[in-house]
Amino acid sequence: MAYNAKWGILATGGIAKTFVKDLLKDSKARGAEDVTHTVTAVASSSSKARAEQFITEINIPGNPAAYGSYHELVNDPNVDIIYVATPHSHHYQNARLALEAGKHVLCEKAFTVNAAQAKILVDLARKKNLFLMEAVWTRYFPLSVEVRSLIQKGEIGEVLRVTADNSTGDPDWDPSHRMVNLDLAGGALLDLGIYSLTWVFQTLYHTLPPSQRKAPSSIASTMAKHAVTGADESTTMLITFPTTTPSNLPNRTSHAVAMTSLTVDSNPDKENSARPAIRIQGTKGEIQVDGPAFRPPRYRVIPKKQGDTPVKIREIENPFPANGHGMYWEADEVARCVRDGKLESEGMSWEESIVIMEVMDEVRKQNGLVYPEKIESTEYPIKL
Known part of the structure; x- marks a missing residue:
């Protein structure tokens, strides 16, 4: 019997819409007979109505829960994996919120704003025995x-x-x-x-x-x-x-x-x-x-x-089965890793995500590119 991954969608922007549309494609069309995906909850930080609108627009089946806060989403017992689809500036705070609540996390790229934040997320996932991955979807094509x-x-x-x-x-x-x-x-x-x-x-x-x-x-x-x-x-x-x-x-x-x-x-x-x-x-x-x-x-x-x-x-x-965008391949990888009790994916390991973040840190340092202190911070929680 195929393993069914139960997803909570954190944010309702364009990238979240593309990801969910791919999740809803028939996994058998791409030869993924062993995993399926269900969206069980969606949250918007602006309002519950926005989350409900997102669910209606995409016609997500199964009557998923709609929330007007990310705290409600990460505390939903019917959610196994949180997909973090906010801007880079918010990744550290949002991914950490989900990990602290005991949820597995797929966090959009770039993983965080800096390597220091990425290292803390990795340490937290390891400590809590949770799966964590940077959503570099292209890796899984x-x-x-x-x-x-x-x-x-x-x-x-x-x-x-x-x-x-x-x-x-x-x-x-x-x-x-x-x-x-x-x-x-x-x-x-x-x-x-x-x-x-x-x-x-x-x-x-x-x-x-x-x-x-x-x-x-x-x-x-x-x-x-x-x-x-x-x-x-x-x-x-x-x-x-x-x-x-x-x-x-x-x-x-x-x-x-x-x-x-x-x-x-x-x-x-x-x-x-x-x-x-x-x-x-x-x-x-x-x-x-x-x-x-x-x-x-x-x-x-x-x-x-x-x-x-x-x-x-x-x-x-490189065909995209079922007229998909291509994000379903990374979702399949997450589902298999969670099913098998893995904390990280060999295709996009924690160590490699951190090394790439360190490269970007160095490039920013060489060129004097600094983001506001709040979004560079490793403090938690910070209201952004």
Whole structure:
């Protein structure tokens, strides 16, 4: 009999709507015969009426409870897992609220505002024997799993360089919008750059055995800031790892360029005419992944030419079953981990989330990007 995960949805914005719509897709359509998902409760911090409206709009079955506060949601005994869908600025407070109440947590990316907050959440989950995961949904796409496997099998030789870009090209955000609002930890880095870093880490870091993974040995960065709010508008990171993959060659390093911007677009015509947003380059060829980096539709493997033999390029499509968005794959992973009593997912471990947060901390430090004290704080509870 399939395990049924009972979800509580914390916040009712656009990302929560997309996630719930995916939860409601038939899991058998994507070959997930072993897990199902039920939304048992929804909460809005503004009002119970807003939660009820969310339930009606999406037509969530089963008469889920509607709450006008997050405290009510996390104390509902009919909820097993809380999906935290608030802005980055609120992740630490909201995820901690759920963990303190004894609930498993899937928290939207970026995990928190800084690494110090992430470490506290991890320690709390470990102490309370609860599952906790950063919701980097792209990690769980079959495409991502396949690309990592190809690297580990040596398909393109030893990988020495990766470039990754996730940029939206919308320079006209209103200063109050969460994308550029420092009070909501806005800016390109935490919202978009996390995907560029995800591709860097899942290819150069995650493809090594855990015992061989090493944090970057150097990070250099540059940043352009929003003229009104001071949030980062464009950020470019040059990252050196003291390792290579998959063989971890002695006395060699690998390099990555991770880019993100609100002013230029890595997929300008929204038809992928720009082709790869990610290039993974090895000694025997490269893998190119089409944009957008957060939801790639296809990848191709380009071997290095050997003598006069024609190069055979393989192109692989990434379909989204049941016309879904792709968030159901991470939800399936959460359900299986909770079912099996795991506290973290091997695909997006606590340790890796923290290392990536530390990279973003360093990039912000290098460029003087500081968020308001309240949202950088590790104190709990704080009313935001």
